[in-house]
Amino acid sequence: MLMVEAHRVHKIYELNGLKVYALKDVNLLIEKGDMVAIMGPSGCGKTTLLNCLSGLDEPTSGIVKIEGIPLAQMNDNELSEYRATRMGFIFQSFNLLPVLTALENVELPLLVAGINEKEARLRALSMLSSVDLEEWAHHKPFELSGGQQQQVAVARALISRPAIIWADEPTGNLDSAGADQITALLKRLNKANRQTFVIVTHDPSVAKIADRLISMKDGAILSESAAPIV
Amino acid sequence: MYLPMYLALLGCAVTVLLLFAALAVTNKSIFTMGVRNIIRRPKSAAIIVGALLVSTAIISGSLVASSSLGYSVVKATYDALGNVDETVALNGQPFNYSVYQHVAADSALTNNTDGISPSLYGGVPSVDDVTSGITSTGVTLVGLNFTLDAPFGDFVLLNGTHTNASDLTSSQVLINDKLAQDLDAHTGDRLVVYYGENASSVKAYTFSVKYIAQNEGKAQYELNENLFMQLSAAQAVFQHEGQINEIRVSNLGDVESGAAKSGNVSALLTQALSGSSQRFDVNPVKQDMLAAADASGAQFLNLLVALGTFSVITSAMLIVNVFVTLSEQRRSELGLARALGMKRRHVIFLFLFEGVTCALLAAAIGSILGIGIGAGLIDTLNAATTAGSPAGASLVLHYDLTDLLTAFLIGLLVAVATVAFASYRISRLNIVRALRNAENSEQAPRLPRGAPVLGVGLLVFGFIVYGVSPQSLAAQVMAPTLIIFGLALVALRAIKRQQVLTVAGAALVLYNAGMIFSTSGFNNFATAVSFTVSCLLLVLGAVLVVLVNATSLLKLFSKALTRLKASQALIRPSSAYCLQKRETLGTTVTILSLVIFLMIVALVTAAVYQPDISQQTGGYDIRATSSTPLSNLTTLEVQSPTSESPAKPVALLNASDIDFYDGLFVANATGTSINGQALYQQGSETNVYGIDANFSEHAQYGFKDTLADFNSSEVWNLVNNPHYVIVDSSYLYGPNGTQVSAGDTISFNAGNGTARFLVAGVLDEYYLHGIFMSKQQMQHYFPEVKGDTLFLIKSASGMKPIDLSYDLERGYKAAGLNAFLISDEVSQMMTQSQQFFQLTATYLGLGLIVGIASVGVVTVRSTIERRQEIGIMRAIGFSRGLVVKSLLFEATFATTLAAAVGLSAGLVVSYAIYTNLNQTVKVPFTIPIVQVILVLVIVYLAVAICTAIPARNVSRILPAEAIRYVE
Numbered sequence A: 001m002l003m004v005e006a007h008r009v010h011k012i013y014e015l016n017g018l019k020v021y022a023l024k025d026v027n028l029l030i031e032k033g034d035m036v037a038i039m040g041p042s043g044c045g046k047t048t049l050l051n052c053l054s055g056l057d058e059p060t061s062g063i064v065k066i067e068g069i070p071l072a073q074m075n076d077n078e079l080s081e082y083r084a085t086r087m088g089f090i091f092q093s094f095n096l097l098p099v100l101t102a103l104e105n106v107e108l109p110l111l112v113a114g115i116n117e118k119e120a121r122l123r124a125l126s127m128l129s130s131v132d133l134e135e136w137a138h139h140k141p142f143e144l145s146g147g148q149q150q151q152v153a154v155a156r157a158l159i160s161r162p163a164i165i166w167a168d169e170p171t172g173n174l175d176s177a178g179a180d181q182i183t184a185l186l187k188r189l190n191k192a193n194r195q196t197f198v199i200v201t202h203d204p205s206v207a208k209i210a211d212r213l214i215s216m217k218d219g220a221i222l223s224e225s226a227a228p229i230v
Numbered sequence B: 001m002y003l004p005m006y007l008a009l010l011g012c013a014v015t016v017l018l019l020f021a022a023l024a025v026t027n028k029s030i031f032t033m034g035v036r037n038i039i040r041r042p043k044s045a046a047i048i049v050g051a052l053l054v055s056t057a058i059i060s061g062s063l064v065a066s067s068s069l070g071y072s073v074v075k076a077t078y079d080a081l082g083n084v085d086e087t088v089a090l091n092g093q094p095f096n097y098s099v100y101q102h103v104a105a106d107s108a109l110t111n112n113t114d115g116i117s118p119s120l121y122g123g124v125p126s127v128d129d130v131t132s133g134i135t136s137t138g139v140t141l142v143g144l145n146f147t148l149d150a151p152f153g154d155f156v157l158l159n160g161t162h163t164n165a166s167d168l169t170s171s172q173v174l175i176n177d178k179l180a181q182d183l184d185a186h187t188g189d190r191l192v193v194y195y196g197e198n199a200s201s202v203k204a205y206t207f208s209v210k211y212i213a214q215n216e217g218k219a220q221y222e223l224n225e226n227l228f229m230q231l232s233a234a235q236a237v238f239q240h241e242g243q244i245n246e247i248r249v250s251n252l253g254d255v256e257s258g259a260a261k262s263g264n265v266s267a268l269l270t271q272a273l274s275g276s277s278q279r280f281d282v283n284p285v286k287q288d289m290l291a292a293a294d295a296s297g298a299q300f301l302n303l304l305v306a307l308g309t310f311s312v313i314t315s316a317m318l319i320v321n322v323f324v325t326l327s328e329q330r331r332s333e334l335g336l337a338r339a340l341g342m343k344r345r346h347v348i349f350l351f352l353f354e355g356v357t358c359a360l361l362a363a364a365i366g367s368i369l370g371i372g373i374g375a376g377l378i379d380t381l382n383a384a385t386t387a388g389s390p391a392g393a394s395l396v397l398h399y400d401l402t403d404l405l406t407a408f409l410i411g412l413l414v415a416v417a418t419v420a421f422a423s424y425r426i427s428r429l430n431i432v433r434a435l436r437n438a439e440n441s442e443q444a445p446r447l448p449r450g451a452p453v454l455g456v457g458l459l460v461f462g463f464i465v466y467g468v469s470p471q472s473l474a475a476q477v478m479a480p481t482l483i484i485f486g487l488a489l490v491a492l493r494a495i496k497r498q499q500v501l502t503v504a505g506a507a508l509v510l511y512n513a514g515m516i517f518s519t520s521g522f523n524n525f526a527t528a529v530s531f532t533v534s535c536l537l538l539v540l541g542a543v544l545v546v547l548v549n550a551t552s553l554l555k556l557f558s559k560a561l562t563r564l565k566a567s568q569a570l571i572r573p574s575s576a577y578c579l580q581k582r583e584t585l586g587t588t589v590t591i592l593s594l595v596i597f598l599m600i601v602a603l604v605t606a607a608v609y610q611p612d613i614s615q616q617t618g619g620y621d622i623r624a625t626s627s628t629p630l631s632n633l634t635t636l637e638v639q640s641p642t643s644e645s646p647a648k649p650v651a652l653l654n655a656s657d658i659d660f661y662d663g664l665f666v667a668n669a670t671g672t673s674i675n676g677q678a679l680y681q682q683g684s685e686t687n688v689y690g691i692d693a694n695f696s697e698h699a700q701y702g703f704k705d706t707l708a709d710f711n712s713s714e715v716w717n718l719v720n721n722p723h724y725v726i727v728d729s730s731y732l733y734g735p736n737g738t739q740v741s742a743g744d745t746i747s748f749n750a751g752n753g754t755a756r757f758l759v760a761g762v763l764d765e766y767y768l769h770g771i772f773m774s775k776q777q778m779q780h781y782f783p784e785v786k787g788d789t790l791f792l793i794k795s796a797s798g799m800k801p802i803d804l805s806y807d808l809e810r811g812y813k814a815a816g817l818n819a820f821l822i823s824d825e826v827s828q829m830m831t832q833s834q835q836f837f838q839l840t841a842t843y844l845g846l847g848l849i850v851g852i853a854s855v856g857v858v859t860v861r862s863t864i865e866r867r868q869e870i871g872i873m874r875a876i877g878f879s880r881g882l883v884v885k886s887l888l889f890e891a892t893f894a895t896t897l898a899a900a901v902g903l904s905a906g907l908v909v910s911y912a913i914y915t916n917l918n919q920t921v922k923v924p925f926t927i928p929i930v931q932v933i934l935v936l937v938i939v940y941l942a943v944a945i946c947t948a949i950p951a952r953n954v955s956r957i958l959p960a961e962a963i964r965y966v967e
């Protein structure tokens, strides 16, 4: 079953009259349960592609469909609800709401999805313990290490059992021990729940856990291989 | 402005500017950078200048307005008195002409004065112009020896020629234009003057108008409608042959310089009169009036200072927020500068230079704009003052350079202080931002180790201030505050912060509430300042209490919203933001508390002093009193009191001009008390009215309070029972001014004993100010009352009440009938309070706009700061609407806290003002609930709009862009 389809997607940024062609005619199909890694040099358009595919950004032209529905046909409420129930996001940094505790951050997507407080709390606690952070549940993000913060972010992205998880350089800000932990975590979750993962990364060890690898250059998909290249 | 204060101010401003110049010279490159920033970003600079000039404009406006008032009153004094510097009188009684001769023969006096003139003057009930057929009441008749009065200046006739009027014969008069206008009189007209000691002795005297003088100089003596005649003619009218009632004295020098010699001449006059057996009063009238003018100008300024302070404070908070918000937009630039080695100190300087340059500009523009505000205030006051107020002439705009300079200096100092604080905040912000997440500690910052020492220091300082001069302003206002915070800092070592600060805030509230209740009036600068500061500290104390308890209050608020089915996704992050952005919450709550506080005070005070006029009229248009009882008001017999009958008959009153009228008995009771306690600030004399069924049927006064189980018609009937009376709501008694209520006992002296009654009902009216009983009862207690002497009249629909009142006065001249328009009287009773209200409203408007703008700026600031976090929320699934609602939640919570503080503090202070301000009319304290709710709704709406607009904008940004923003 197709999870994501992109047809002839272009993205042009205008900066002071200067046109930046961030995506040029991108076509892409992602199957349910795929673990896709997107790699490429800095500035080649990886983040832009991820944002356009996930609906955080709007392509200048082209069509993006998720689970068969064109994103352009969803209004803000539908898209928001879709994000709350079917998608999870992990960013490179500044992932967590600094004013909330780790537990509250993890709970938040459930509350947005309208799940009652009690159940949300229970599920968030078990999610945190699955990433071994239950002792840190009541701490604020600034009291956690970078790796721990990112683990909380992963927990938050997965709490509502989304069909698809988008990760933009999830290990970009971490040291190698932290990166390894996150990589292992992602791999374990993908295996366990057959969720779709789309991960933008520089990190070969992250790429290694993917089933598909997409290389980008200058806003276009350069090559694609079904098996990881090391 | 007192000179030492002025010099101190000048010194401060110069020092600050010199300091600034020194900094600029030593940091030349940063200075140029700052100035260049202004030129490069004219829009930001304009916003800063705009925000900064508000306070200067307010200060300048206050100074200009009070200058104008002082000037106008002084001018009115000179106009009213002309060359008269002192008067000699005998308590209004006539005295022998020889007293004048004795004074005029005193050589010490004649050497120091340029005029001494005898006069006999007084009010006459009415003057008819036979030619025009118009009657005027309230005319002053002045009898003069025009030759002796010549040194007091000439009359200037309408055609511009001057005369001292010494050629008037005993049947000719000079009238001023004010009277001529009223009578439509021309030279040659015949005037009939009516006068009698009592109704039965009224006589008519005929004169012809020889001169009409312009309303200036002595023709507008006392600013009345004046009729001048020879002294001997006046003596004939007043039936005081050979007597005068005033000696007027003009000191050497002109109108203005003469006043200064008043002390000396007064002493000479007293000495000259010391041999007499009668006790004459020597009044330095001009000096007294000038002193009063000074005092009223100062009182006015004090009031303006008090009101203006709140607007100045809110605008200062606005500036800090504007500054910080604008600086957010150049974060990257600043970051770069810091990376290139700019120190934090230099960041402060950069903003300081920019800000102070703007402040100079703003203070200059603001002090000039203040002229406009002053003119607006004067206009408002003129509009509120009905003609015939003590100042008489309407106010004219007047200011001098010192007013503007003072405003400039104060405004500059306020602006520089604000800018300095804002710059400091900005530099801190950027440091914190570098270590971004450290900012978000829920715990308030750790106490510095020196806190208890500082606390002891504050305590000691507080006690020293108190010890040095316990009566001084500093001791009364500052010392307790120092002591409270000193104690708090010490206590923090042992006791939890929340408890300590709650107690400290509460102590501040209680102490200042006490101060506010013990203040009376705004008679001097010190009281006005201490009142203002106390109000401010009261509000701030209350704000402190709610802020330190914000966590529990927020729980309550969230619970309430959960009941209203708000989702936890909305409540959770919003509450967290409220609690952790304490500064944002604090700023918003403080500003809104002050705004709501001021609005409530203005509203309640206005409502107390400006109740619905229609409620006071009872459906009647005219109140008429007669000196002799009249049995029927509509059967007119024209009575000609003397053989001297008018040449033309006066227009007669038609019975059909009156819709209906009610006649009442009137008597004056003494020794009135309620529940055995004296009346509150009213003396113990009161009106007693005898009423009949007509009155109870016609009068549209409702009852404010009745005996239980009685409806209003039953209460009216109770009046026929000798044990009951009805009173109106003007009665307050006891030390605290308790309002009279049904079931109270009221008593007064009657015959040889005391009459005691039960109050059956309290009328919702205070205009008539009386006790109502049946006419039969009246005759029992006041046998001297022979008939109706008070008439409440409703004019027929085609008849203008004002015309009817003239007709009535004319028709019943012989009965000494005076008719008044009830609506005029009621609004006149309210004039003083109206002025107060208008002023408050003007400042309120400013404060409100500034306050709401600040809230808008605060929200803009949070949306800018939180843009990236909002992006994350959107990625998690927050819809646009939910983002807007989250920001609204925070604003609404802050508004709710502020509403609680502002409302309660506002009610307390308005009650204090109510009990303290000495008003001519004492009316019950009422809270205008509908308006109060309306005000709160307006504030909520304004805040919601100011929040929703930036919130909507930020929610519309694509999440991808919001997240990218900070990277």
Ligand SMILES: Nc1ncnc2c1ncn2[C@@H]1O[C@H](COP(=O)(O)OP(=O)(O)O)[C@@H](O)[C@H]1O
Residues within 6 Å of the ligand: A013, A014, A015, A020, A021, A022, A041, A042, A043, A044, A045, A046, A047, A048, A049, B961, B964
């Ligand atoms: N909001 C934006 N405005 C203008 N240019 C942008 C914006 N976002 C990205 N770009 C440009 O688009 C290109 C692709 O950026 P991005 O997708 O972030 O690359 P990557 O994630 O591969 O490093 C870059 O040249 C970048 O400068």
Ligand SMILES: [Mg+2]
Residues within 6 Å of the ligand: A046, A047, A048
């Ligand atoms: Mg990227």
